[in-house]
Amino acid sequence: MKRLAPLMAFMVLVLAACGREDLSTLNPQGPVAEEQFGLMKTAIMIMSLVIVVVFAISLYVIIRFRRRSGDKTIPKQVEGNHKLEVIWTVIPIILLIILGVPTVQSVFNLSKDYSNDPEAVKVIVTSHQYWWEFEYPELGIKTAQELVIPTGKTIAVEAKTADVLHSFWIPSLAGKIDTNPGGNTNHMYFSSPKEGVFLGKCAELCGPSHGLMDFKVKAVDPASFDRWAAAIQEPVALPSDPEVAAAFESKCLTCHAVGDLGGPAFPNLTGIGSRESVGGILVNVEADDKKYANEDTVYNNLYKWIKDPQEVKPGNMMPTVDLTEKELEGIAQYLSELTLDYEQ
């Protein structure tokens, strides 16, 4: 029983489909992750069978054939047994065929390229140390950290990197694809039938803050998506306080963009006030709902980030900007109010 205990635990955990709904591969929320989970289940079933057989024989042998003390007998020296050896060669081959056929089918199924499908929403994903850029070429939109998608539509992803290797992974919606440098662009697709926010991760070691390179996928109904696409292209007013506006223009917009202002090199901040998080990891919640160290109000998160970006994400490209306390508070306030009204 001792040896079977981990196996039982394994099965219980698998059957319970553990993990967060927005993060676990065992709790798929879209057809791609579902197909992958289906293959995982087939594999887990076959492998559990193998483990049960091996553990059972091990256990039997260990108990049945242990040497009694003082036993001097010489067991029969068996050279082998052709029948047995054929059995344990042929059965694994059959098991592998059972696993291999759906594997090959799924490999080809998941490699479909939707980039020329008029029904699909095209997104160019560009990874940076340590943030994600999402471009909708058909809509002329560039945004960062939060990939807004319409429910039910296939999202055709073209993945590449601006610096080192990263890997684009939304565990609950689809497996990962590497973002290669130098024109080795990759394609993948996924979709979400349900509305919700799903957690995305970087899955390839890319530097000190690799583990903090999170993003969000936000699935909204198609009408809301259209409103979002329109709202994000509206012009944005600068902060009303001239002092804050001047600081924002000279110290933030050199790298970042809001609306049609500023530069494109670093994350576009349009609508940052209505994103789920700041910097991908500082989760925005209402003041009363704070539960974890990385959760706070959107204002506090923005303040914390701007004050010392290296403290939040070591090694990221954003310097500590020289701002007065008033400018810092003003900019954090301004950004926290830079929202997009598209959900109903």
Next chain:
Amino acid sequence: MAHAHAHGHAVKRYSGIMDWLTTVDHKKIGILYLIAGGFFFLVGGLEAILIRVQLWKPQNDFVGADTYNELLTMHGTTMIFLAAMPLLFALMNAVVPLQIGARDVAFPFVNSLGFWTFLFGGLLLNVSWIIGDVPDAGWTSYAPLAGTTYSDDHGMDYYVLGLQIAGIGTLIGGINFLVTIINMRAPGMTFMRMPLFTWTAFITSALILFAFPALTVGLAALMFDRLFDANFFDPAAGGNAVLWEHIFWIFGHPEVYILILPAFGVISEVISTFSRKRLFGYSSMVFATILIGFLGFMVWAHHMFTAGLGPVANALFSIATMLIAVPTGIKIFNWLFTMWGGSIKFTAANLFAVGFIPTFVMGGVTGVMLAAAPADFQYHDSYFVVAHFHYVIVGGLILGIFAGLHYWWPKMFGRTLNEGLGKLTFWTFFIGFHLTFFVQHFLGLMGMPRRIWQYLDGMGFNEMNMISTIGAFLMGFGTIFFIINVVVTAVKPKNAANDPWEDGRTLEWTIPSPPPEYNFAQTPLVRGYDAYWKEKMDGHSGMTPAEPIGPIHMPSPSILPFFMGLGFFIAGFGFMYAPDWGHFLGTDLTNGHALGIFGLAIVLICMLLRSVIDDHGFHIEEEEILKDLGGKA
């Protein structure tokens, strides 16, 4: 042989520290490998403990993000190249020549050179901790992160140069064992009578011969990128980052089998001995070993399913990878049926071997799961992969090494390890291992990527990470118990019998523990598989000699391999720091390059000396051998 003139040469036989620096005796080189590999195992283990302490709770700040990446890089690199490989070489050196009835390896000088280049390469890599520029791009060192644009300190230079120097040692070690096993077998020791450990050492050596050159080429290209501004892997200048992945894994996957095959060999010997039974299905075991070695070269791209190779490549590599399960399964069932009907004695060595079987199966089945490319899109680079490869490398290889060490310790040192402490080591390490890595499967499936410095709170990762850290400490205690056992055993009298387990089956158990310098006073005549067991069953007390007692020709010790290793070490240092250290006496030559050339000059001078000085070796005379025999018998 060199009988006629060698008599005239009196060769100095050193003692003390000089003996260890100059030795070309495979048994002593095995002990050197064990000490050095053991040391690096402790270093890598300490790095692992620090990693687990960092991850024991969410958003921990025990180490910084940079340090964490250094730890994970050095843990992987150290464990693979500087701990696992040398520990295997320790066992191969200690055992293979004895198992085939040889008096040494084919090239004793090369054997010593292999050790010293490995040691100095490993030291060079670890000097990075002292200097403070530590490799931090993972043991896989993917470009462009490992290139100068994104790793502009000297950390990756230590990786590139340290591993190249250590790699020389591994490559020549592999060639040496190939030649030894092909040429130096005792009369009657046909290939199909070789013990399985020797077989696996043989196949592993062949894999080393074909796989390590790929690593050498990759490292050399990366070295050119880093030190001489070449652009092999720099996409900005037309290089290709995916090319590095291919080169690395064309080496890297066979490397996995280089590691595990000798462990398979150890398990085969230990289980057979302590079951008092002939290995079940010997010829299918040999065949499976060869097949695994062959298939090992056909599957490298399964490490790159997410790199975008396309569906045809992904499908082919999926199926090829799954195929490896068949010969591996054959081995598992052969071990189980070796025990079936046997008389199993649970010594510490056998506990490790028997514990290996279910553990390795668990690592093997997750390997097949990973082979299914679409599912791998989910597993890839998550903690599921971390769990998988630790199950095969720690649960497979390290349990195998522990089994081998407990089993052959009396043969290597003449003292048997304490059984009680050995069993304590097993249980602590074994339970700790499963605690550490079993939960990591689920962490990965629940969305935790690998190589992350911190995870956020509320992800559902907290409890399992805590369990994992507790397990890591238990493994640490297990290792400490082993060290205590070694120390306790070292002060006991050196009284192990020739065949201390009493059920020994192979040739190493026919000679004293530890064996004399020349191993076999008379080369034995091998009359079948399990040569010693056959003689026992036929009522003989020992082997039939294949030659009369006579003077034995031995290779002379040499300090040159030590200096060649040192020369490489100095050269590596020099080339690395060439841009930093200014110019040599105002010339165009930098100080670093001058030092590099000086280091290489040491190597070349040693090679010249080796070439021009005639070394006839020396003879151990009949009287000395008879005295040894008399003393022991």
